[in-house]
Amino acid sequence: xxxxxxxxxxxxxxxxxxxxxxxxxxxxxxxxxxxxxxxxxxxxxxxxxxxxxxxxxxxxxxxxxxxxxxxxxxxxxxxxxxxxxxxxxxxxxxxxxxxxxxxxxxxxxxxxxxxxxxxxxxxxxxxxxxxxxxxxxxxxxxxxxxxxxxxx
Amino acid sequence: xxxxxxxxxxxxxxxxxxxxxxxxxxxxxxxxxxxxxxxxxxxxxxxxxxxxxxxxxxxxxxxxxxxxxxxxxxxxxxxxxxxxxxxxxxxxxxxxxxxxxxxxxxxxxxxxxxxxxxxxxxxxxxxxxxxxxxxxxxxxxxxxxxxxxxxxxxxxxxxxxxxxxxxxxxxxxxxxxxxxxxxxxxxxxxxxxxxxxxxxxxxxxxxxxxxxxxxxxxxxxxxxxxxxxxxxxxxxxxxxxxxxxxxxxxxxxxxxxxxxxxxxxxxxxxxx
Ligand SMILES: Cc1cc2nc3c(=O)[nH]c(=O)nc-3n(C[C@H](O)[C@H](O)[C@H](O)COP(=O)(O)OP(=O)(O)OC[C@H]3O[C@@H](n4cnc5c(N)ncnc54)[C@H](O)[C@@H]3O)c2cc1C
Ligand code: FES
Ligand code: FES
Numbered sequence: 001x002x003x004x005x006x007x008x009x010x011x012x013x014x015x016x017x018x019x020x021x022x023x024x025x026x027x028x029x030x031x032x033x034x035x036x037x038x039x040x041x042x043x044x045x046x047x048x049x050x051x052x053x054x055x056x057x058x059x060x061x062x063x064x065x066x067x068x069x070x071x072x073x074x075x076x077x078x079x080x081x082x083x084x085x086x087x088x089x090x091x092x093x094x095x096x097x098x099x100x101x102x103x104x105x106x107x108x109x110x111x112x113x114x115x116x117x118x119x120x121x122x123x124x125x126x127x128x129x130x131x132x133x134x135x136x137x138x139x140x141x142x143x144x145x146x147x148x149x150x151x152x
Numbered sequence: 153x154x155x156x157x158x159x160x161x162x163x164x165x166x167x168x169x170x171x172x173x174x175x176x177x178x179x180x181x182x183x184x185x186x187x188x189x190x191x192x193x194x195x196x197x198x199x200x201x202x203x204x205x206x207x208x209x210x211x212x213x214x215x216x217x218x219x220x221x222x223x224x225x226x227x228x229x230x231x232x233x234x235x236x237x238x239x240x241x242x243x244x245x246x247x248x249x250x251x252x253x254x255x256x257x258x259x260x261x262x263x264x265x266x267x268x269x270x271x272x273x274x275x276x277x278x279x280x281x282x283x284x285x286x287x288x289x290x291x292x293x294x295x296x297x298x299x300x301x302x303x304x305x306x307x308x309x310x311x312x313x314x315x316x317x318x319x320x321x322x323x324x325x326x327x328x329x330x331x332x333x334x335x336x337x338x339x340x341x342x343x344x345x346x347x348x349x350x351x352x353x354x355x356x357x358x359x360x361x362x363x364x365x366x367x368x369x370x371x372x373x374x375x376x377x378x379x380x381x382x383x384x385x386x387x388x389x390x391x392x393x394x395x396x397x398x399x400x401x402x403x404x405x406x407x408x409x410x411x412x413x414x415x416x417x418x419x420x421x422x423x424x
Binding site for chain 1: 153154155156157158159160162182185186189190192193202204206230253254255256257259260339340
């Protein structure tokens, strides 16, 4: 066991973890942040996407110990003072979700994409979300939502 | 899926990492973790100790010196893709890095990890082979340079010794005289086949992804071009002397066909 400390959604958090524990389980099971989902456990689906120092990563493919001392943002950390983040708001307005399982990952992947490229083309949005799978929507409204968030 | 138990050490310097590797029989370096952790989750790998070199920021750089570009082994695919130096002086590396996996993978995966992992389906090793890159390894008794042609020794095997860390990769500054094309059936998939073509010292070098146990030079194509064959005739030689795998993405015959088509596209991109 070793103690790790991270800034999670702006607050300092610590956890005693085994080195083999993946970040997604540290977030879900040690810190109770169950908004981050596990879809595949094989680095394919992106449901577990969080921001590590502001950049999207698949938290099933990062060890908790690798995140020691770093800044993590999960879906729980996006809203401010009860107001949804513009990307969350756009997913809501443009119906960018059905079952919602993939949504936290898509929203964080989109936040990272827009940080790097504030006005992406449709093709750039589709490529930028390549690491995330959705079994419900057919992606169309997700792309629309990200376009709307970019122009808002 | 959770990896089996292991000990973990965070290396503060490259020499400290070498020291830890020398003291432990069953230790592995951890860079971005995007090849190693998937293997460990499946328990195809279960090292007793992971030495984390992911924080060695002094090994993350892209520098130009004397007509060549030096790339630190810990430089991430994301940083390669966004590098102005590479876009100008060796664009094929930046362009190839931009096509690896997806943004999340590129935010973590490093060039050193990709090279050392020596997966014949990986993209950068093929490009580095075509570029006649040099790999710099540091061990207990100092540094040595390994030519790309000698580096990829087998399936998931490289010429690095167990107690060595790859510190740098040196490539020639060829500007835009390089192209890499790959084919896959779904977004995010690894290359079914990939082809790198570069102009170097008056010759055309061609290398292949996923056409054997290691990245391979397409000797038949290179010889045909040197003898004056046109692009179509030379490309037809792409699969000569290769032993491509058969899997769910394609049979060996299909891959041989694809190698010729993609070689032609890569050579045309070089001329275009
Ligand atoms: C979903 C997904 C899709 C991907 N798609 C592609 C793709 O399309 N094309 C492609 O080419 N790759 C792809 N990859 C692989 C990706 O590029 C990896 O990041 C890369 O292969 C390994 O780099 P890493 O830094 O993550 O290495 P790690 O996983 O940390 O290490 C890999 C191996 O190299 C060793 N190692 C690492 N760094 C060093 C060093 N400096 N010195 C000595 N040994 C070292 C480790 O001990 C380990 O054995 C994909 C990966 C995933 C998860
Ligand atoms: S759970 Fe991490 S990528 Fe699917
Ligand atoms: S909304 Fe159901 S998986 Fe995307």
